[in-house]
Amino acid sequence: xxxxxILLLAGEASGDYHAASLVRELKERSPGIRVSGIGGDxxxxxxxxxxxxxxDINTIALSEGLGKVRNILAAYRTMKxxxxxxxxxxxxxxxxxxxxxRLCSIxxxxxxxxxxxxxxxxxxxxxxxxxxxxxxxxxxMTIFPFEETLYRxxxxxxxxxxxxxxxxxxxxxxxxxIREELGIESAVHVVTLVPGSRQAEIRRMxxxxxxxxxxxxxxYPDTRLVLPLAGAHLAELVREILNGYNIHxxxxxxxxxxLMAASDSGLVTSGTAxxxxxxxxxxxxxxxxxxxxxxxxxxxxxxxxxxxxxxxLAIANVLAIEKEKEGGPIKELADAxxxxxxxxxxxxxLVPELLQGAAxxxxxxxxxxxxxxxxxxxxAMIRGFRQIRSMLEQPKDxxxxxxxxxxxxxxxxxxxxRGE
Numbered sequence: 401x402x403x404x405x406i407l408l409l410a411g412e413a414s415g416d417y418h419a420a421s422l423v424r425e426l427k428e429r430s431p432g433i434r435v436s437g438i439g440g441d442x443x444x445x446x447x448x449x450x451x452x453x454x455x456d457i458n459t460i461a462l463s464e465g466l467g468k469v470r471n472i473l474a475a476y477r478t479m480k481x482x483x484x485x486x487x488x489x490x491x492x493x494x495x496x497x498x499x500x501x502r503l504c505s506i507x508x509x510x511x512x513x514x515x516x517x518x519x520x521x522x523x524x525x526x527x528x529x530x531x532x533x534x535x536x537x538x539x540x541m542t543i544f545p546f547e548e549t550l551y552r553x554x555x556x557x558x559x560x561x562x563x564x565x566x567x568x569x570x571x572x573x574x575x576x577x578i579r580e581e582l583g584i585e586s587a588v589h590v591v592t593l594v595p596g597s598r599q600a601e602i603r604r605m606x607x608x609x610x611x612x613x614x615x616x617x618x619x620y621p622d623t624r625l626v627l628p629l630a631g632a633h634l635a636e637l638v639r640e641i642l643n644g645y646n647i648h649x650x651x652x653x654x655x656x657x658x659l660m661a662a663s664d665s666g667l668v669t670s671g672t673a674x675x676x677x678x679x680x681x682x683x684x685x686x687x688x689x690x691x692x693x694x695x696x697x698x699x700x701x702x703x704x705x706x707x708x709x710x711x712x713l714a715i716a717n718v719l720a721i722e723k724e725k726e727g728g729p730i731k732e733l734a735d736a737x738x739x740x741x742x743x744x745x746x747x748x749x750l751v752p753e754l755l756q757g758a759a760x761x762x763x764x765x766x767x768x769x770x771x772x773x774x775x776x777x778x779x780a781m782i783r784g785f786r787q788i789r790s791m792l793e794q795p796k797d798x799x800x801x802x803x804x805x806x807x808x809x810x811x812x813x814x815x816x817x818r819g820e
Contacts, residue, residue: 405489406491407435407436410443410454410495417442418543420446421801422801422805425801437451437479438450438478479506480506483507489812490515491507494516495519495520515805516539518543519533537556539557539804540558542558544563544792546722562792562799566792566794569679578659578661582650582659582662588623591613591616591667593627593667595609596669604690605688606641607641612761613765616765616769626651626652627649628659628660632653660684664683665683668685669686674714678751683782685767686717686751687755716788717750719792720749733781734748743758
């Protein structure tokens with residue numbers, strides 16, 4: 401497989417994380433493979449040659465002006481030029497559909513096979529894009545099992561390859577050892593606050609969490625509060641907010657999932673962290689809040705037009721709902737005598753989603769109290785999380801993302817020797 405070249409585009413942090421794992425395995429199995437394209441620090445560390453960093457293209461805000469637009473156009477032109485250069489044997493777009501689907505068309509015109517990794521979330525919104533994706537992609541590698549079925553029905557060869565986090569977050573950890581590292585006694589009740597990874601998100605969510613913690617601590621003052629920093633650059637902002645409240649929160653740069661595994665419960669802002677919490681086995685409530693106009697627009701305009709009726713923010717809930725016909729995590733809760741209804745649609749969920757008007761300090765504090773006092777609820781939720789993990793583990797037939805990519809490269813090389 402020596403000498404093959406792959407062009408890859410991961411336009412955001414999550415794609416950088418997943419794709420870096422793929423590139424590391426590719427280079428372990430075939431050291432001669434060359435990978436170049438757009439990504440971040442993790443992909444660079446894995447051995448990919450960066451043509452542009454994803455931070456130059458992944459956000460457009462009015463405050464960023466024309467400089468950001470110029471960066472995006474330059475990066476897009478670079479990728480078009482590379483696809484048409486005939487130097488690459490395969491294009492791997494990673495999520496980021498608004499840019500990647502356009503580049504898939506260019507790849508098709510340049511006779512470069514496309515192996516898409518990390519499906520756009522068509523199951524949540526704009527499901528009509530499935531047919532467009534099928535027309536532009538040769539093979540799809542998914543990290544959620546139900547996506548495989550969705551694409552195969554559309555005629556696209558698709559493979560569920562397991563979720564990177566299910567490999568990276570251990571199923572069993574020594575909670576006592578992590579607590580020893582942090583200087584926390586094993587008998588202390590620990591609550592994790594996860595306010596998000598973006599500054600605007602932290603400014604919205606952390607004050608709400610702190611207000612809930614103040615209410616909760618009046619009843620349980622022996623609780624230890626901890627917070628995983630998504631990056632050292634956020635430390636000053638987090639401390640500035642925490643200083644406004646009469647609570648003590650231990651702020652740690654420790655990996656979020658590791659801190660969650662050492663905790664008894666938590667409050668988690670909607671996003672990647674919700675899946676981390678489930679895989680770490682931490683009972684939690686998911687919260688999210690935006691400005692009133694954004695919420696109204698999303699609920700009254702976007703959702704009816706492009707979103708699925710039964711869409712939910714927590715990935716653990718999405719997976720639990722998919723599993724309902726076979727029993728699954730929600731039935732696990734029901735069998736234990738619990739029902740966690742969605743505040744928006746009323747259907748039962750695995751973890752509570754406290755969104756917008758339901759995201760009040762009192763409601764958050766109430767859930768923290770329940771997760772402390774109702775041990776049977778905690779255990780039923782943890783058993784449900786184990787089922788979520790089993791859904792995301794690598795398929796038993798041994799399929800991996802790297803294996804599929806190597807197969808595509810072999811097939812292309814074989815076709816070339818036959819002059820096809």
